Amino acid sequence: MSTTALTRGPVQAAERSPAPDLARGFMLLLIAIANTPYYLWGREMNPAASHPVDGSAVDKVADFLIIMLVDLRTYPMFAFLFGYGMMQLYNRQLSSGTSEAGARRLLQKRNWLLLAFGFVHAALLWMGDVLGAYGLAGLLMVWLFFQAKDRTLLVWTWVLGGLLAVATVLATIGAWFTAQIPADDPLARSIVADLAPTTTDSAAQTSYLASVVDRLSYWSLGTFAQGVLMLVVPMMLLLAFWAGRRRILENPGEHLPLLRRVAVVGITIGWLGPLPSALDHVGAMGVPDHAAWVFYPVQILTGFFGGLGYVALFGLLGHRLAQRRTGAPSRNLLVTDGPFAGAVQAVGKRSLTSYLLQSVLCAPVLAAWGLGLGERLSSWSMLLFAVLVWALTVAFAVWQERTGRRGPAEVALRRLIYGRT
Template sequence: MSGVKQRAVSLDLARGFMLLLITLAHAPLYLYGAEPGMLQRVAGASFFDQIVNLFGILLIDNRARAMFAVLLGYGIVLAFQSQISRGFSGKEALAILRRRSWVLILFGIALAVLIGGQDIFMAYGIAILLVGWLLPRSNRALIRTFIIVTACYAVVIPILWGFNMQDIGSYSFPPEFAATDTYLSYTLERLFTFPITPVLIHLMFPVLPPVLLGMWIAKFRLLTNPELRLKTLYFIASIGLSVSLAGALPLTFVGTGWQPPLFTVGILYGIHILTGFAGGLAYAALFGIIGAKLTQPGRYTFTLTALGKRSLTFYVWNEAILVLLLSPVALDLGGRTSNGTATLIALGVWGLSVLLAAMMEKRNRNGPLEVLLRRLVYRRS
């Protein structure tokens, strides 16, 4: 029973916190009316805005996505092992996992096209399809694949982003929305462009390396039985955070007295993305440590783990609320909101999801998307 409790605390706390990071990362993408700033972040109109941007670049951007990918990799190993323990063969367990991948992809299409949110389900569903063959293989095969995949990305990503920033012609990304967008026009646009989204994510914002890292730590049960691996978790957290901060720091100087060429900024952004893998792994390790230390979870732990248990449902919920509040197709706050205010809105959106998840937990209600996922994946003959 102890192992089960620790697993629930570590994994669900991490998933609940991950939703906060992702909501904070996505809110600035809707601020089409603000002055362009650095990459996806708009310029800071106040000291608070500038602090938000600084912390965003150092701790959130390209780190929240990596943490999601690490937890996904960990989760698919647990799902595979669970099926094996229930008497399924390796082939049958992989077939179930592939069905799960396709359902995630369908959820992602609905999120991107019908809701207009920032989708990562399609990319992660494809990632599971690409790495699932490693589940019955040895750790050596997993490590070898990680080294090869990461080495390829390490060479390609900075160069790709160098040329991409030159093509953009600015330090900032173009806004995702325009003031003239309507729900119909944006939906029709997404209907034609959604197949490109997961391809671009895998090409420009790679998720395979952190997924493989999550699979690797799952083989050693670092989050399932964290109390047995505390020294390892402390080591991963300290090294990972150091690498993550070192890779993010150069971007904080761009535009503040330093005006490097666009190609250089692209290379720095590529490094920012690559070192985000270490950041995502470190965040997961930190919650392994927290889970090992919590002997009597209290109220705040209860609410955050309730959210983590329903992370699929509340990821979509948070994205939908951000679209409703900030996009020009709905309430249009993004056309007249600063980065700092958008961060406060994101905190409020996440806080509301925590309260709703806690209410569902008290009533023993699962997340509706989790229920739907299980019904579609675990077909009964």
């Protein structure tokens, strides 16, 4: 699309509201915590939880908390914020005089570019890239539903949610029958072998070129599965379109009852859903290994609610933050909202850069083709490493905020979308 068809460029700093950036910034900590266990190569992993089966008591506590609070909860939250950002971009373009068709073409161009960014990210560093899944889902949802009525968006969310719930119930029934198979049966051993996680294989490759092949193979399947088949990302995008039309995160004070209900219900379901998986991982339940795959669909379904609850929670926090502001906002978030909240927002404003920077800080240090530190760390020390990685991205974002710079990945994406503006 020609950039001359647009009447305005990208969003300016003064137009940003605190809640989305606050959510994105903190979410990146959860993403680092969720992703780094896949670098624990060279040991036996729990196929149902993607965490090491061995470890100290401290390791088990770390695994328990990550399974309960983080695993399969971060990507739904990020998907909602991604869809919400699409609606914000669309509304800004329309309010500035861009045609509806031109604004939609802009969105699709952005989704294609995210798919391309995801491919490069996976090829170079991280097989679990989510940019490709969001770009693919964004292409489909904008094409099919972006102009749909509000009722249609909600109805289709319920339809997809119903399909996911039915699939989860059927999986639970199937797992119960599978559990009746003796553990020493060849079929049971075959199921366990098929469930063995493949993500650590890429991290265990000593050849960088071989790891590229592994990463792209995993990413190709994962992008389609996460972006379409698992249904959570499309559901989140539909709800984000609906919420974006009402500017719920820009004006959370006008939607406090809704945000409170969603936060309480969503987080409650999101935390209770993974409890059986967490208990089984630490040895408090005795689910046979060949039937433990049931935890994965349960995690996917309840992760949808957990991610939505987290979004609502940050909407409420964003409202409190906006209430505390006095006078005219400064150009520097660290002055306007204080050092901690300002720093988290600075990361959120540069979420694409911060997300990619995590892989730059993790893969060469942890993978076998790099320094190979992932073989020596355990669950609790990897958790500390993840927090350190996030802290480094915060420091980088704060430096950029103080000096008035945009994130380099955001600059590149905007240049490709808008040209020189």
